Amino acid sequence: MPVLWKGSGAPEWKATAAAYGARAAAMVRAGWRPQSLWSSRRQGQGLRVDPFTKPGHLVKDVKIKSLEEIYLFSLPIRESEITDSFLGASLKHEVLKIMPVQKQTRAAQQTRVKTFVATGGYSGHVSLGVKCSKEIATAILGAIILAKLSIIPMWQGYWRSKISKPHTVPGKETSRCGSAQLHLIATPRGMVSALVPKKLLMTIRIDDCYISARSYTATQGNPAKAAFDTISKTYSCLAPDIWKETVFTKSPSQGFTDHIVKTHTRLLLWPPHSFIQEK
Amino acid sequence: MAAPETQGAAAGGEEDCEGNHSEAWGVSYEDSKDCILEPLSLPESPGGTTALEGSPSVPCIFCEEHFPMDEQDKLLKHMIIEHKMVIADVKLVADFQRYILYWRKRFTEQPITDFCSVIRINSTAPLEEQDNYFLLCDVLPEDRLLREELQKQRLKEILEQQQQERNDNSFHGICMFCNEEFFGNRSVLLNHMAREHAFNIGLPDNIVNCNDFLCTLQKKLDNLQCLYCEKTFRDKNTLKDHMRKKQHRRINPKNREYDQFYVINYLELGKSWEEVQLEDDRDLLDHPEDDWSDWEERPDSAVCLFCEKQAETIEKLCVHMEDAHEFDLLRIKSELGLNFYQQVKLVNFIRRQIHQCRCYGCHVKFKSKAELRTHMEEAKHTSLLPARKTWDQPEYYFPTYENDTLLCTLSDSESDLTAQEQNGNITVISEDTSKLHALKRSSILNQLLLQEGLKN
Numbered sequence: 001m002p003v004l005w006k007g008s009g010a011p012e013w014k015a016t017a018a019a020y021g022a023r024a025a026a027m028v029r030a031g032w033r034p035q036s037l038w039s040s041r042r043q044g045q046g047l048r049v050d051p052f053t054k055p056g057h058l059v060k061d062v063k064i065k066s067l068e069e070i071y072l073f074s075l076p077i078r079e080s081e082i083t084d085s086f087l088g089a090s091l092k093h094e095v096l097k098i099m100p101v102q103k104q105t106r107a108a109q110q111t112r113v114k115t116f117v118a119t120g121g122y123s124g125h126v127s128l129g130v131k132c133s134k135e136i137a138t139a140i141l142g143a144i145i146l147a148k149l150s151i152i153p154m155w156q157g158y159w160r161s162k163i164s165k166p167h168t169v170p171g172k173e174t175s176r177c178g179s180a181q182l183h184l185i186a187t188p189r190g191m192v193s194a195l196v197p198k199k200l201l202m203t204i205r206i207d208d209c210y211i212s213a214r215s216y217t218a219t220q221g222n223p224a225k226a227a228f229d230t231i232s233k234t235y236s237c238l239a240p241d242i243w244k245e246t247v248f249t250k251s252p253s254q255g256f257t258d259h260i261v262k263t264h265t266r267l268l269l270w271p272p273h274s275f276i277q278e279k
Numbered sequence: 280m281a282a283p284e285t286q287g288a289a290a291g292g293e294e295d296c297e298g299n300h301s302e303a304w305g306v307s308y309e310d311s312k313d314c315i316l317e318p319l320s321l322p323e324s325p326g327g328t329t330a331l332e333g334s335p336s337v338p339c340i341f342c343e344e345h346f347p348m349d350e351q352d353k354l355l356k357h358m359i360i361e362h363k364m365v366i367a368d369v370k371l372v373a374d375f376q377r378y379i380l381y382w383r384k385r386f387t388e389q390p391i392t393d394f395c396s397v398i399r400i401n402s403t404a405p406l407e408e409q410d411n412y413f414l415l416c417d418v419l420p421e422d423r424l425l426r427e428e429l430q431k432q433r434l435k436e437i438l439e440q441q442q443q444e445r446n447d448n449s450f451h452g453i454c455m456f457c458n459e460e461f462f463g464n465r466s467v468l469l470n471h472m473a474r475e476h477a478f479n480i481g482l483p484d485n486i487v488n489c490n491d492f493l494c495t496l497q498k499k500l501d502n503l504q505c506l507y508c509e510k511t512f513r514d515k516n517t518l519k520d521h522m523r524k525k526q527h528r529r530i531n532p533k534n535r536e537y538d539q540f541y542v543i544n545y546l547e548l549g550k551s552w553e554e555v556q557l558e559d560d561r562d563l564l565d566h567p568e569d570d571w572s573d574w575e576e577r578p579d580s581a582v583c584l585f586c587e588k589q590a591e592t593i594e595k596l597c598v599h600m601e602d603a604h605e606f607d608l609l610r611i612k613s614e615l616g617l618n619f620y621q622q623v624k625l626v627n628f629i630r631r632q633i634h635q636c637r638c639y640g641c642h643v644k645f646k647s648k649a650e651l652r653t654h655m656e657e658a659k660h661t662s663l664l665p666a667r668k669t670w671d672q673p674e675y676y677f678p679t680y681e682n683d684t685l686l687c688t689l690s691d692s693e694s695d696l697t698a699q700e701q702n703g704n705i706t707v708i709s710e711d712t713s714k715l716h717a718l719k720r721s722s723i724l725n726q727l728l729l730q731e732g733l734k735n
Contacts, residue, residue: 058723068715069722098442100434100546110558111434111546120440134555136441136542138483172619185619190678192686210623 053078059085067125071153080148087151090121093144093198096135096224116224117143119151120203127151128200128228150234159188168208175230182226185210195205199226298589337376340364340383351375359412364395367416371548373429380417381425394419430548437545441487452493465489478528485542492540496530506530581684584629585652585661593688604652606661621671622689623678628670630679639665 051057056079058064067086070077077083096116104109112132117140118127129147133139156172158254173184182197186209191198193211201209213223337354338344341362347352351369358364372378385394395413402409417423427678444465452461452468456476461468466483473479480509486492496506507527522528530537538544543552580589581596585604590596600606612622632639636651640660645651655661664670679684 063723065722066718068718072715072719072722095442095445098438100431100438111437113542113546134546134558135482135485136541137484140484188673188676190676192678192683194684194687210619210686212619212689 051079051081055079056082067151068153077149077151080145083148083151087121087123087125090123091119091125091148092121092203093117093119093147094203095140096196096199098139101132103132109196113139115139115143117147118203118224119144119147120200122205124154124156124204125151126154126204126228126231127198127258128224152228154206154231156204156206157186159186159208165205168206173230173233175226175233181213182223182230183212184227184230185212194223196224200224200227200231337379338377340386348376354379363410363412364391365398365412365414366571367414368549372426373433373548377429378425394421426548434545435558437487437542439485441542444487444489445484450490452490455493455497457632468493480530481541486540487542488540492537509534521527581688584626585633585655596685604656604661605659611662611664615667619689620676623686624671624672624675625664626683626686626689627675627677627679630683631675633721634679639663639669 051060051199054073055064055070055077059070059082064070067083070082094117096118098113098115100111101114103112112134113136114130114132115136117129117131119127119129127147127150129143129145129150131139131146133142141218155170156166157168158166159168168186168188169184171186175182189208191201191207191209192207194213197211201211211227301506335348337348337351338345339357339362341358341364344357346357353544355366355369358366358436366372369375382394391413395415396418398412398414400410400412415422417426447465448463449464450461450463450468452465453459454461454468454472454476456472456478459471461471464483469483469486469489470482480486480492480496482487499506503515503518504510505512505518505522505527507522507529508525509531511523538552541552543555546555568674580591581593581594582589583604584606585600585602588596588599588603590599597608600608604674608622611625615621617625629639633648633651636645636648637643638645638651638655638658638660640655640658640663643654645654
């Protein structure tokens with residue numbers, strides 16, 4: 001049924017990242033396609049189209065030039081537009097599974113749809129997202145946005161010699177999630193693994209890897225999560241000197257902070273608690 | 280049970296050229312005569328639920344009369360008149376045939392009054408005019424469970440159907456308004472109609488059975504009927520003008536006929552999509568959104584090295600191979616001290632030999648796998664592994680079967696997980712990180728972040 005045309009337009013504004021999915025879905029229902037949401041402003045609709053975090057501002061003004069800078073300084077990514085502006089078209093989404101779940105409310109049990117989405121770019125970034133919703137389209141969009149918020153780089157490797165692009169994992173990595181323990185092992189050619197971790201690795205064009213699993217249970221979600229954790233460990237275990245803890249706060253020399261304050265003060269002031277601003 | 284594997288074009292015909300193994304990387308398979316040219320796959324494990332074989336008629340619960348599937352009402356009428364049986368909320372039952380068959384079986388086991396409430400009519404009249412009717416409704420817990428089960432089943436089927444349609448790129452459709460053709464995914468056509476003609480029936484992901492839906496709409500238009508107000512017009516142009524002027528380029532939300540095409544209507548029986556939309560999700564009590572563990576599916580089975588037996592866990596498979604074929608993988612692994620890569624090579628080697636119906640103990644070739652199996656069991660050649668250099672070759676890194684689950688369950692011995700390859704020659708080079716160091720030094724974030732944090 002035409003659930004799109006509900007009343008006059010945008011839903012009530014919710015500022016939390018969890019509701020980001022609902023907002024994006026509402027905009028798409030109103031006829032927008034999911035391009036960069038920073039590109040224009042719509043008056044009177046209460047939709048935020050300017051970045052609301054400091055990294056977001058810096059990315060929009062092209063002061064931060066690549067996603068790796070964000071990783072190197074351990075900044076949390078709270079806006080999916082950051083990922084979009086760097087990776088944009090190279091991100092591919094793969095819906096791993098859609099399943100019904102029963103949710104408990106005060107009144108009764110309700111059935112909802114839960115989606116698992118893997119997204120990855122051929123530049124070596126991968127991510128997973130989960131979202132639960134009434135409609136499949138909302139769930140998929142929400143999961144994609146959540147995945148973009150938790151995107152991580154993967155350190156890739158070559159077998160024996162550096163010919164063209166890297167195609168396998170750099171060594172052996174292990175990780176566990178729940179009851180599933182996975183090993184990712186380098187190989188010259190051939191992807192041998194269960195279907196779910198295989199799809200995850202194929203989104204970043206890792207063609208060759210052995211994925212061996214310790215306990216083979218019926219739960220498929222845990223191997224996916226374990227594969228994701230293993231990938232995130234490739235950098236942290238094998239190249240720990242690059243990643244250091246940092247603190248993001250005002251520095252004595254104002255520099256670019258002034259620039260942000262000057263050019264972006266005219267932000268929406270409602271609701272005020274959603275701003276991440278230091279005083 | 281399992282069908283024999285897909286026959287690759289194994290060119291290893293009559294001759295036996297074993298000596299052509301080479302160490303070089305770019306070994307072209309065409310060199311050796313016993314090469315396998317096409318990818319092989321192991322048989323998949325048999326699927327989960329079996330669909331009810333299509334008997335297109337539904338029998339009555341009590342007697343042997345059959346009625347066709349489409350004529351539920353006749354069956355219900357028959358049951359009321361002949362057997363005095365009423366089913367409550369029959370329209371909400373997800374799968375009528377299964378429901379009836381289930382109760383048919385149950386009524387033979389226990390008397391009907393155990394399940395149905397009895398309704399007495401004409402109770403004030405004299406005794407001969409009184410009558411008892413039986414009502415089967417979901418107050419009975421068993422009935423409610425059955426209905427919920429059928430509902431879940433149907434939702435799963437619908438979601439699978441939707442998944443198929445989402446991944447299906449062979450769709451071909453014609454736009455209803457401009458007669459342009461579209462190929463690929465159904466979302467291409469739907470997005471076109473939404474963008475160009477402002478005709479929106481919903482996001483493609485929320486729709487199931489898209490082809491049928493579009494056919495229904497097309498039929499309506501061909502009958503010169505407006506899609507929204509459903510009035511009939513004289514000819515096509517009048518219809519087009521009407522739809523354009525009155526903004527009727529949408530479908531009637533009250534028309535129940537379209538309910539079957541939207542997934543939201545299958546979520547819960549008895550609730551219309553309007554009610555589901557109005558439900559506030561903020562009331563949800565438990566919110567483990569990123570709980571991955573409730574995704575359950577049957578695990579892929581591993582196939583035995585020598586026969587077609589499939590087992591779901593590696594332990595069961597090892598036990599089977601030990602009992603039936605006297606092949607103890609774990610013992611071989613510990614005796615020869617194999618690490619992960621060597622185990623992989625060994626498994627691929629054995630698979631290749633078995634596929635080509637050759638015994639690796641005595642190098643005799645057989646006509647069929649069954650003969651080979653009997654030979655190996657009698658002569659006990661399963662544990663007669665050839666010398667290491669026969670199978671410890673780089674070409675056996677390549678998996679013989681593309682979906683070999685057994686390879687996924689091999690593991691290194693615990694102590695070996697961090698040790699380097701004993702034989703040497705395995706080098707895995709990782710990507711360059713010097714660029715990242717340079718990036719870190721040159722980033723402007725150095726100025727914006729606290730100075731102390733960078734002093735490492």
